[in-house]
Amino acid sequence: MKKLIIAFVMAVVPTFGMAAGGGINLDSADIDLGDQASLQRGAKLFVNSCLSCHSAQYQRYNRMAKDLGMSEEEVKANLMFTTDKIGDTMKVAMKPEDAAAWFGTLPPDLSVIARSRGVDWLYTYLRGFYVDENRPFGVNNIVFPDVGMPHVFWEQQGMQKAIFKDVDGKQVFDSFELVSKGTMSTEEFDGTMRDLTAFLSYIGEPIQMERKALGVKVIIFLLFFFVVAIMLKKEYWKDVH
Template structure:
């Protein structure tokens, strides 16, 4: 009975690990984003990039403008002038102007809320996804993505990145030719290195949006470690005092 139970649990655990791996690595290997939540400038740039390029379709319904201002060191005026394009109030959640009906009409499905995308996929997935768009005339919107094949959205950052054409490899067992790389047919406004930073900043901002408390937790963690080190030092001195007369 015990062996059967353990065997079943092992099968379930293996299945969960495979599911997580498939979800995290959908469509290809992930590139390291190098996000840093302690880099406030990166988070500020990421917020501006997200609001200007992504928030027209994707909401952040669990994040408020006021919380962004507090956490990222921005004033109310800066947030309302540079990050709020829907006319919402300072204390409102970040809601897209695009309704689900508009999304279905434009893309065939409503764009998802991205509040928790970094907690589900991870910042490396977001970073790789933003860099993996390429032109594909067979798709309804004219774009495809190697990490998320047949995605129903265009490249929101094509003006910065440029237009990527796919480089196909030899046919596989199924007769398909996988995309093995890209060539830039029309340069964007940024160099590849600059675009890497753009994708990194957006990934960092979405990582923050998935758990805003992480910023404070990081700072509190430093003081917690220092307290524990000091407490350990006091405990060592107390031990020596107690055992000083014991031979």
């Protein structure tokens, strides 16, 4: 019986994979996909600050309106800058050849970035730009060395310096130190980046909210059925022994 219970628990409890961060400790994004207000803020940040360079070519505006609890009119008025058709996907404003010329590399499509990199990596990346005079845009990134992307939120976050310490002759990242203040406090900026990360996680797998709700129902059903099965077994065998 004990074995049966252990096997059952192991079958229903999901195991979580760990995303690699290249030796840097990733901060936990701690997103809540049930929080529609957070996802809506994230969507706004995405279209205002990212869509100029990055597309999300698998995400349609009307699907987003439905999933995030917004009317199509709201989405049209506030979130659509690169098209006026609600059934369109989130295309980029910039021409690819311009991007290649300006950044030396094409800003990748971000539809599935949360799945390939993981949400903790994204959250750490968005908060991980630091001053580096040797880079074309004057910034580097702690989880993406020599990144070709500028620090989009420098006004909000401010500029930070990375402190490295010497461990066995190797330079290892230790901490950040703010060198010029932004318009947001650290807590505010972290919350804002959490919203954006949540939105990127959502577009990576729009079905995941439904999937999670369904999963809970399935587990409740299985637990219920497990009890019924045991009771039934007892009933069947009670006259045999």
